[in-house]
Amino acid sequence: MKVMQTATSINIQTFVRLMDIVKTVYDLTAQIHAGRISTYGALALALGDIRASRAVGRILNLNPTPIIVPCHRVVYSDGKIGGYKDGVEKKIALLSKENVRIKDEKIVDFEKLLFKEFKTIFPLKRLRREQKMLADQVILEDSFKKIESVGGVDVAYSNNMAFGAYVIFDHDGKILEEHVIKTKVKFPYIPTYLTYREYPIIEKLIRKGKSSLTVLMVDGNGILHPFRMGIATHVGLKLKLSTIGVAKNLLCGELKKMPSIGNFSPVTLKKEVIGYGYRSTKYKPIYISPGDKISFETAAKIIKHFCKARIPEPLRRAHHLAAMIRKENS
DNA sequence: GCGACAG
DNA sequence: ATCTTGTCGC
Structure with missing residues (x-):
């Protein structure tokens, strides 16, 4: 008998992957190309909620592969550099190598270099939708x-x-x-x-x-x-x-x-x-x-x-x- | 420096 | 929640 590949069976697997917030943060960060920078808040918005910005910071702090996941390209929303596991000097050095200039502890041309056009399905929005649905009950x-x-x-x-x-x-x-x-x-x-x-x-x-x-x-x-x-x-x-x-x-x-x-x-x-x-x-x-x-x-x-x-x-x-x-x- | 948001 | 020296008050 032909078994239809139901939407549900796809979604359950997809869902689990979607909800792997840690992996999603790394995937999103990998979308920031050399020469561009983004912010913890922008990544949080790509997850679906600005409230996740501190969680993004914590997750990037644990980044096991700084070469594959370029977390040095994520900075504070006011243009300041922010922290880095191996020291901010290292972060600045990596950014300089990518022609991102820093002056007075701030990114030069911050607005122009800011990347926020992430390809994302906003996983947290799905969770919020669930909460709103359940609230009626x-x-x-x-x-x-x-x-x-x-x-x-x-x-x-x-x-x-x-x-x-x-x-x-x-x-x-x-x-x-x-x-x-x-x-x-x-x-x-x-x-x-x-x-x-x-x-x-x-x-x-x-x-x-x-x-x-x-x-x-x-x-x-x-x-x-x-x-x-x-x-x-x-x-x-x-x-x-x-x-x-x-x-x-x-x-x-x-x-x-x-x-x-x-x-x-x-x-x-x-x-x-x-x-x-x-x-x-x-x-x-x-x-x-x-x-x-x-x-x-x-x-x-x-x-x-x-x-x-x-x-x-x-x-x-x-x-x-x-x-x-x-x-x-x- | 303060405010600042469960755990 | 966890990380943590010394400090404060009962």
Whole structure:
């Protein structure tokens, strides 16, 4: 029987390749010919989002083949040279050899030499489209009555390895299960795309759990996200779980006033409440938001119940576990 | 130098 | 998140 080469089967392979952000950055950089220069931001835009510019810098810093991938041709957007693994002198020397002149630490004729006509399919735009699609499916209502168990997941890193930890507590704070996992990192950290870095690890961890889980706390945001699709929300939708996002820093929006100890204060974005700052100690607040299948009220209640320290216990324990495993493997 | 954007 | 000396406060 003749089997049609479906669009899907092509796309899955293509998709994986597309999403190899590291490889894409190197391929894009190789498009900058001798005599031209480009910027970290221009490369990020070619990936599909200016937010990736720092990730581009980090990736180029690890460039294993500086001869094939001419990362010396990537400079700051103000025309300054920027850094180079083997020293800026080397970068300047390589550029000079290509007739790119530098004066007062800046590229001469920067605008004229700037290359930004990359051949690209903007891989990050596809991910953003997915986030926008999924955002419609979020339900900010509890999908449970009684809280049997509450889980926490966190991930630690060392070089190209990720160490994930998953802990399940019962309602009284007793640990029911602990799981750890070690995997290769496949996606860089890019603000607002955290889920594409950590979701695969979290999914593997959750599958190891035996107890039925009422709620999962995720290190990161729920709907407190420019597109209402933080990692906790993504995890909730994909794994059909009630989730709460818990972040140690604010990603977007505005905390109207500093909450007093033991209290919450709303975080708003364009007049809309998308999360709460919560202070259980005298230290700086944490930022909580519903992931999926939970209300603001219930999320807040659960967070308060599990906050013996600044960070709620399930996440605190998961964080410690992940850090321990990371250290053991280093 | 500051602001600066989860992890 | 990780890299890290010394420093600060409970």
